Amino acid sequence: MRRFRLADQIIEETATGFQNTLADAYRKRIRPLCLCKDGGLAMYIAQVGDQYIVKRMPMSGGGHDPACPSYEPPDELSGLGVLMGSAIQVDPESGMSALKVAFSLMKIGRRAAPTAGANGSDTVAGDVKKLSLRSVLHYLWHQAELTAWTSRWAGKRHWWNIRWHLIEAAGQMTVKGGTLTEMLFVPEPFRAADKAAIEQRRAAALVPALPPKSGPRKLMILVGEVKDFAPTRSGHRLVVKHLPDFPLLLDEGLYRRLHGRFESELALWEADEPSHLMAILTFGLTPAGLAIVEDMALMVVAENWVPYDSAYEKRLVDALARLRDRSVKGLRYNLPAEQPSATAMLQRQSQPVALYVVPPSADDAYDEALEELIASRPEIGAWIWRTAEGEIPPLPCR
Numbered sequence: 001m002r003r004f005r006l007a008d009q010i011i012e013e014t015a016t017g018f019q020n021t022l023a024d025a026y027r028k029r030i031r032p033l034c035l036c037k038d039g040g041l042a043m044y045i046a047q048v049g050d051q052y053i054v055k056r057m058p059m060s061g062g063g064h065d066p067a068c069p070s071y072e073p074p075d076e077l078s079g080l081g082v083l084m085g086s087a088i089q090v091d092p093e094s095g096m097s098a099l100k101v102a103f104s105l106m107k108i109g110r111r112a113a114p115t116a117g118a119n120g121s122d123t124v125a126g127d128v129k130k131l132s133l134r135s136v137l138h139y140l141w142h143q144a145e146l147t148a149w150t151s152r153w154a155g156k157r158h159w160w161n162i163r164w165h166l167i168e169a170a171g172q173m174t175v176k177g178g179t180l181t182e183m184l185f186v187p188e189p190f191r192a193a194d195k196a197a198i199e200q201r202r203a204a205a206l207v208p209a210l211p212p213k214s215g216p217r218k219l220m221i222l223v224g225e226v227k228d229f230a231p232t233r234s235g236h237r238l239v240v241k242h243l244p245d246f247p248l249l250l251d252e253g254l255y256r257r258l259h260g261r262f263e264s265e266l267a268l269w270e271a272d273e274p275s276h277l278m279a280i281l282t283f284g285l286t287p288a289g290l291a292i293v294e295d296m297a298l299m300v301v302a303e304n305w306v307p308y309d310s311a312y313e314k315r316l317v318d319a320l321a322r323l324r325d326r327s328v329k330g331l332r333y334n335l336p337a338e339q340p341s342a343t344a345m346l347q348r349q350s351q352p353v354a355l356y357v358v359p360p361s362a363d364d365a366y367d368e369a370l371e372e373l374i375a376s377r378p379e380i381g382a383w384i385w386r387t388a389e390g391e392i393p394p395l396p397c398r
Contacts, residue, residue, distance in 0.1 A: 022052035037066035079333030
């Protein structure tokens with residue numbers, strides 16, 4: 001059970017009046033300290049409707065006690081480690097993350113600048129690492145804590161709170177000098193009875209994507225769930241859930257590249273009816289009001305909205321979903337397939353356990369790199385599923 005220090009007061013999160021105490025601290029801009037360790041770790045208070053939530057500062061999860069719900073795996077066990085300090089720079093005082101991205105948010109003339117999201121790789125070569133579109137989606141998902149799960153949350157994740165957590169996480173990020181929320185559009189839950197009001201709010205949110213009379217056009221970023229792709233006369237139309245009357249148009253070249261790069265994600269989505277296919281894309285509006293997609297990336301998530309990259313990872317995600325223990329799914333970001341990372345972390349009070357799913361294609365170099373990765377964090381246990389050798393082994397017992 002978490003305890004917090006709020007100014008001179010120490011309070012448990014189960015205490016009577018906890019919400020009132022948080023509301024008062026929120027108004028007074030008092031920063032809570034999590035007391036899972038001596039001295040406390042800085043947190044912040046977020047408001048969700050009329051509820052208040054204490055959340056960890058960005059990239060501070062590794063500093064919490066492993067028994068604390070705010071703990072998260074070390075960055076170097078996932079694809080996040082190689083990006084910290086280069087593609088992602090976090091201000092320790094404000095908690096804001098400055099993101100360097102490899103895709104364009106500006107369109108000049110008829111064509112946008114070269115993009116990276118739907119081409120053959122998510123890795124950008126060069127001395128300075130940058131985030132692909134998919135990596136930005138991974139970071140949003142991670143910072144929104146949508147990679148975490150416990151069976152106690154079953155049936156409690158819906159699009160309205162997925163959307164809120166994504167927008168709240170984006171408020172802690174900057175891209176090209178502006179906050180990510182200024183250029184991010186996440187559709188609100190659609191209700192036919194509120195259609196007119198929803199369309200009015202959407203029109204106001206999309207003002208930055210309107211074309212100027214002259215000069216470069218600004219692009220926006222959309223994150224939403226794919227409902228369907230439908231052919232048109234000269235390309236394809238993307239239908240996003242909760243945007244029933246707002247088609248997004250892809251030219252044929254982009255659609256082919258998308259299918260080539262994200263063939264596995266599309267197949268995994270087709271193979272499992274309850275799973276969701278998430279899209280992140282850059283788009284602009286034409287003078288006629290049509291939304292044109294410039295770049296796009298995909299990510300498949302399970303029924304509980306936890307991401308996975310293969311049928312093997314899906315088996316593990318499903319097994320973890322049945323446990324009361326908290327687990328955190330690892331994300332690869334820009335990591336190439338031949339480089340090992342922790343697929344997930346099982347949070348246990350005695351010792352956190354990193355879970356590794358070794359693909360059938362793994363060779364000796366992969367195994368050596370995996371051994372080095374495990375040895376680099378001896379305080380964390382290791383569970384390994386070598387998929388080429390058979391069925392998923394039992395998960396670690398308490």
